[in-house]
Structure formats: C-alpha cells, structure tokens
Amino acid sequence: MGDCTEMLDSETKAVELPEDHAEELRLWLRLLTCTNLIEGEVRGRLRQRFDVTLPRFDLMAQLDKAPDGMTLSDVSKRMMVSNGNVTGLVERLVESGHLDRRTSETDRRVQVIRLTKLGRAEFRRMAAEHETWIADLFADLTPKDVRELMRLLAKTKASAQKSAASRRS
Amino acid sequence: MGDCTEMLDSETKAVELPEDHAEELRLWLRLLTCTNLIEGEVRGRLRQRFDVTLPRFDLMAQLDKAPDGMTLSDVSKRMMVSNGNVTGLVERLVESGHLDRRTSETDRRVQVIRLTKLGRAEFRRMAAEHETWIADLFADLTPKDVRELMRLLAKTKASAQKSAASRRS
DNA sequence: CCAAATTGCTTTAAGCCTAAAATGTTTTCC
DNA sequence: GGAAAACATTTTAGGCTTAAAGCAATTTGG
Secondary structure: OHHHHHHHHHOOOOOOOOOOOHHHHHHHHHHHHHHHHHHHHHHHHHHHOOOOOHHHHHHHHHHHOOOOOEEHHHHHHHHOHHHHHHHHHHHHHHHOOEEEEEOOOOOOOEEEEEEEHHHHHHHHHHHHHHHHHHHOOOOOOOHHHHHHHHHHHHHHHHHHHHHHHHHHH | HHHHHHHHHHOOOOOOOOOHHHHHHHHHHHHHHHHHHHHHHHHHHHHHHHOOHHHHHHHHHHHHHHOOEEEEHHHHHHHOOOOOHHHHHHHHHOOOOEEEEEOOOOOOEEEEEOHHHHHHHHHHHHHHHHHHHHHHHHHOOHHHHHHHHHHHHHHHHHHHHHHHHHHHH
C-alpha cells in the first residue's frame, strides 16, 4: 500500500503528500542569519567610523557608479526598495549636501540625482575602508570557497526570481 | 623589484599594499541581493495571505519552538535585534491576542512570553504554507547544492563572527 | 486632438529598528 | 548589611521601510 500511494504521487502529481522541506528551511534561516550578521556589523562600523547609515551609504554607492546621475526610479529598482523610501533618503542626503537633485529638462516628472563633490569625496573615503571590512569578514573563505559561493548564490537568485515571477503572472 | 616588495609584504606583513578585495565585495553584494529578494517575497506573501508582518512571524516562530516560553532577552538574542525592538513587537502581539506575557515569579525583572492557543494555531497554519514557499523559492537547487551552500554559509558565518568578535575585544 | 492609461514621484499611515539613556531589580563583594 | 555592578526591560528620539493613495506629466490609441 505504501508503494502504491508513492507511485501514484510520483507519477500523477495529483496527490499532495506532506513533503519534507526542512532542509530548504534550514538553508534559508542560515542565509538570513549570515546576511544579518554581516549587515549588522557593517551598519555598526559605518555609524561608529563615519556617522552614516547603511541605506545612505548604499544609495551613495549606486550614484558613485553613475557619474551622469540616476533617476529616483533607477535607484529604487537597483536598491530593491520602495519609491517612497528613496524619496525620503534623497531628501536627507540633499539636505546634508551629499546629493544634488534637479528636474529633468526633457521630462518634468523625472528627478535626476548626482553625488556632489563633497558627497563623492566622503563616499570614496568610506568605501575604501568598507572594502577592507568586507574582506575581513570573509577572510576565512578560500578563493575557491568564494567562487563556489558566487556560483551557488547566482543559482539561488535565479531560482527565487523564477518562483517569484511565476506567482505574479 | 616587484618580486622584492611582494616578498617583503608576504613575509613581514608590515607593508600594507592596496590589495584587491573586489571578489569579496561582489560576493557580499550577491549575498545581500539574494537574501533581500527572498525576504521581500516572503514578506509580501505573508502580508497578502495572512495579513501578518515578517517580524511578527519570526517572533512567533521562535516561541513555537519554546513551549515553556522565553524571556524578552532570549528572543532578542535569537532574532538578533535590539531589546527595544522586541518590546514593541511583543506589545502588539499581546494586544492582538497572539501572545501571553507575564512577569517571572522568581525574578521581577524578567518577562516571560508564550504563544496563546490562538497564536499557536495561527502560526502553525502560516508556517505550513511558509515552508512550501521556501521550498519553491529554492526549487532549482539540487540536494547537493543545498548541502554545499549550507557548508559554505556555515563557514562564512564563522568567519564573520570571528572578525566581529576581534573588533570588539 | 483628446481621453485613457501609464509613468515618476510624493505623501500618508503604520509599523519596524537602532542606539542610548532611564528605571527598577537582583547579584556581587567587601 | 549596603554600595556598586550587572541585568532585564522600557523609553526616547530619530531614521528606515512599506503599501497604498494621490498628483502631475507623458504616452498611447483611437
């Protein structure tokens, strides 16, 4: 009888036996723990050394890679955060003199933001140190580990994107 | 001359040449992207299906594993969030009838929280579905991929903890 | 050309989160 | 016993984040 139901399930996929997904769950929790650990550490160091928040640093990092500026939507997509979130972040960074914001000449809906001279200088200073923190946090991984992790995370990302997309369609 | 400086550096560790940590940086960004992608997806599904937030779900998950209850400090350590954060979360979950909070008999500083019957029932319902979402999001990984990721993430966690600890000492 | 849909951004309301200071409690140690 | 240290939690002030609604500008398709 056990064989019978198993065959039915594996051949027809009509029966939903309670499958065991404990391994995937544990993987997800470990991934989350890892990320939170590192993110918390980076957040703390940015605050202590430079009195800057992680979201601000991340936004400046995006702009550093785009000398011609970006629109708020671009930033929002790249950072994977909501539009309203970016609006607030940009507001505070313009206020503190790190960002320059201007309305596009060709489309008055669009706001183009850039790093100011101050913003770029400060970011470069922070980024240099940030890079050493990251290297330090990952120091015990061999080059091979790093390559393998990169590969597996790429696969994971693709898998998750596929699953997310199929739900929305 | 190149050989000379390289030897000096590798032997004495006294010279700090600008090393290249681009690989580690890319790894960190990919790790972050992956986690954010999955976390966002889970957050959205929890909200749509159950009108519950991820932090609330996470807190209930901790309590589900502790039938005898936990103190707020325990929860705060397990979830890797601040004390004040837990205070607020618990407040709202007690308010909504999912949690029971009482002061410890033996130590009046300590608050012990537990899932109520309602809280446990709702959590179990959500957790069952949550598990299938996770399985789905990781569906394209082979069992070998999963094992390998688990191993590499464990190594990463250990490395990061070591680095974080050494900074604080 | 013009109504309808889309797009880019902001606002709103609510909740999450942190670090630091404050409060009350218990333990330590002289 | 009693002061000092440690501990558990809450409060405070500020910033981050989201979803959803709203507004203005542009594009689309008759």
